[in-house]
Amino acid sequence: DAKTTQPNSMESNEEEPVHLPCNHSTISGTDYIHWYRQLPSQGPEYVIHGLTSNVNNRMASLAIAEDRKSSTLILHRATLRDAAVYYCILRASFGGSQGNLIFGKGTKLSVKP
Amino acid sequence: DTEVTQTPKHLVMGMTNKKSLKCEQHMGHRAMYWYKQKAKKPPELMFVYSYEKLSINESVPSRFSPECPNSSLLNLHLHALQPEDSALYLCASSQEGTGTSLATNEKLFFGSGTQLSVL
Numbered sequence: 155d156a157k158t159t160q161p162n163s164m165e166s167n168e169e170e171p172v173h174l175p176c177n178h179s180t181i182s183g184t185d186y187i188h189w190y191r192q193l194p195s196q197g198p199e200y201v202i203h204g205l206t207s208n209v210n211n212r213m214a215s216l217a218i219a220e221d222r223k224s225s226t227l228i229l230h231r232a233t234l235r236d237a238a239v240y241y242c243i244l245r246a247s248f249g250g251s252q253g254n255l256i257f258g259k260g261t262k263l264s265v266k267p
Numbered sequence: 268d269t270e271v272t273q274t275p276k277h278l279v280m281g282m283t284n285k286k287s288l289k290c291e292q293h294m295g296h297r298a299m300y301w302y303k304q305k306a307k308k309p310p311e312l313m314f315v316y317s318y319e320k321l322s323i324n325e326s327v328p329s330r331f332s333p334e335c336p337n338s339s340l341l342n343l344h345l346h347a348l349q350p351e352d353s354a355l356y357l358c359a360s361s362q363e364g365t366g367t368s369l370a371t372n373e374k375l376f377f378g379s380g381t382q383l384s385v386l
Contacts, residue, residue, distance in 0.1 A: 186372055197271075197357050197377030198310065205372075241309065254323065255300075255359075255375055257309035 158242045163262045166232045174227040174261055176242030181222050186245045188255065189216065189227050191238040198241065198257075201227065237265045273358050273378035281386050282348060288381045290341040290358030299341040300375065301333060302357040310357055316341060348385045355380040 159177040166172040178187065188203040202209055202216045204225075209216040215228040229236055241260040271292045280286050290299065298317050302310035315323035316335040330352075332344040341358055359375040 188374070190375075195379075197359070197379050198375075199377065200374035203372070203374065239309075254312060254315070256312060260309055 158244060158258045160240075160242055160258065160261045162259065163264065165264045165266065166229075166236075168234060168265055168267050169231050172229040172232045172236070172263065174229075174240050174242075174263065175224065176226070177224045178242070178244055179223045181244055182246070183222075184246075187216070187218060187222075187225050188243045188245055189214070190241045190243065190255075190257075191236075192241070192260075193235075193238045201240070203245075232263075232265045234265050234267065237263055239263070271358055271360055271376050271378035273356075273381050275381060276379070277382045277384075279384045279386060280345065280348065282350070284348075285344070285346045287345065288343040288356055288358075288383075290343075290378060291339055292360040292376070293339055294360065294362075294376065295338075296360035296362050296376070297338060298361045298363060299335060300359040300361075301341070301343055302359065302377075304355040304357060304380070306354075314343075345383075348383075350385050353383055353385045355382050 186203055186205050189201040190198040191201050192198045202211055202214050204216045204218055206218060208218060217226045239260040239262050241257050243255055243257060274289045278286060300315050301313040303313050304310040312325050313327045314333045319335045319338055330347050334342040357377055357380045359377045361373045361375045363373055
């Protein structure tokens with residue numbers, strides 16, 4: 155399975171943008187890049203996903219490198235509620251783990267007031 | 268209704284007890300999942316049901332027994348657990364069954380989990 159690498163932790167100030175990086179150098183051409191986050195004492199929550207083009211939704215933006223070997227989750231204005239562990243996950247389009255959501259270690263984001 | 272409901276929220280059981288965790292969704296989703304999460308670790312996939320059939324068992328010990336009575340319900344039966352099985356058990360659902368390319372373009376909806384303590 156293709157793996158992802160994320161920093162263990164990051165800090166941000168409230169109301170400033172946050173860029174969360176993810177490396178996935180062994181990504182295959184049909185793997186989707188998904189981001190989930192997990193707030194304290196809650197289950198994971200879907201944030202955004204994409205294949206090749208940059209994506210925007212009400213929660214965040216996803217910037218995907220042209221070679222697809224890395225991506226960046228962008229929170230445009232961090233709030234205290236955005237403090238969570240953010241997981242970058244590749245979902246395989248074929249193979250034994252087709253479609254499975256397999257979590258890596260994630261990045262713990264702290265937001266300072 | 269975009270909720271996945273898990274009950275109970277907390278469970279304490281002895282090693283000789285039999286208990287069950289319950290998960291329910293009313294979004295018409297055809298795939299349901301069990302994950303296990305130890306403290307400060309990422310969730311680990313245990314089981315996947317696709318169209319009410321067990322499609323994935325990630326080498327989970329037989330003391331964990333999943334059941335999918337219908338497309339809205341998912342149970343996890345627990346028997347003779349060990350203290351190291353203490354963890355947060357998360358249920359999730361998604362529209363399509365796994366094992367298809369459609370699944371890769373979908374999102375999972377997670378419940379808040381059942382915090383299990385085995386004494």
